[in-house]
Amino acid sequence: MISALRGARGCVTQLAPLTERILEQCPELELFAVGRGGPVNVNLDAAARHGVTVTSAPGRNATATAEHTIAMILAAVRRIPGVHSELKQAVWRGDYYQYDQVGIELSRACVGLVGYGAIGKRVAKTLKGFGVRVLVTDPYIAADALTDVDESVGLLDYDAVCDALDSGHKVYYGQFDDDARLGLTYHRARPRREVLLPGSLGHVAAQDALPTP
Numbered sequence: 001m002i003s004a005l006r007g008a009r010g011c012v013t014q015l016a017p018l019t020e021r022i023l024e025q026c027p028e029l030e031l032f033a034v035g036r037g038g039p040v041n042v043n044l045d046a047a048a049r050h051g052v053t054v055t056s057a058p059g060r061n062a063t064a065t066a067e068h069t070i071a072m073i074l075a076a077v078r079r080i081p082g083v084h085s086e087l088k089q090a091v092w093r094g095d096y097y098q099y100d101q102v103g104i105e106l107s108r109a110c111v112g113l114v115g116y117g118a119i120g121k122r123v124a125k126t127l128k129g130f131g132v133r134v135l136v137t138d139p140y141i142a143a144d145a146l147t148d149v150d151e152s153v154g155l156l157d158y159d160a161v162c163d164a165l166d167s168g169h170k171v172y173y174g175q176f177d178d179d180a181r182l183g184l185t186y187h188r189a190r191p192r193r194e195v196l197l198p199g200s201l202g203h204v205a206a207q208d209a210l211p212t213p
Contacts, residue, residue, distance in 0.1 A: 005029055013041075018054070020046040037061055059118035066122035073111075073127075077104040107131040116141055 002025045005011055010031040011018075018032050023046050032042060034056040047054050075081055079101070086093065095101050109132050113120045116138040124134045 002026060015041060018042040018047060018052075023047065023050040023052060031055070035060070062118035062122060065119050066126065069119070069123050070126050073106070077106065077109070079103045109133070110135065112137070114138075 001016055002022055005022065005026040007028055008026065009028055010033070011029065012033045012035065014035050018041065020043055023029065023043075027050075029050075029052055031053050032039075032047065032055075034042060034054065036056060037058055037060055039054050039056045042054050044054060083096070093101075106127070107130060109130075111127055111132050111134050113124060113134065113136040116124070116136040117140075120136060120138070124136065127134055
């Protein structure tokens with residue numbers, strides 16, 4: 001990487017790292033452009049110290065992530081992975097037809113979205129086609145910022161979203177920050193037919209706040 005960047009003023013990359021050592025060895029570098037949603041492969045503090053501008057492409061994969069989220073929701077509420085695994089092992093349980101085993105119908109579900117940015121808006125739009133009641137919470141947007149397209153989406157604060165999901169079948173989806181992680185402890189005593197789908201990195205969900213299977 002150092003030999004490739006030596007003498008270069010700019011770099012466009014997807015995964016290549018930008019470290020303190022690279023910056024020290026490549027003093028002519030001025031721009032480091034990352035073609036992904038966030039510059040997670042860049043030492044931002046070091047880049048700032050060396051006067052290197054770092055750019056990324058927020059929302060680049062928003063559509064793909066939203067579609068994958070819908071796929072995960074459907075797989076989770078209809079129990080597809082577990083049943084598929086059992087069928088591969090030649091297991092067919094007689095209780096598949098029981099009410100508590102057949103999964104959740106999205107047309108009767110209420111979905112709480114933690115975050116209503118590029119991904120959350122696409123997820124909400126798709127879920128509305130299933131007849132889902134959608135509630136969102138996002139500290140970075142105001143209710144009057146919603147457009148006519150969003151008029152059927154309920155914007156509440158985080159605790160209000162949790163309270164509003166007290167009845168019926170629930171699905172939680174979100175990009176969790178530290179505050180939202182703390183909020184997960186609030187769900188310990190809630191009904192077992194709820195589904196939680198972290199939409200960002202897996203480790204950001206507070207695993208110890210979730211009920212055991």
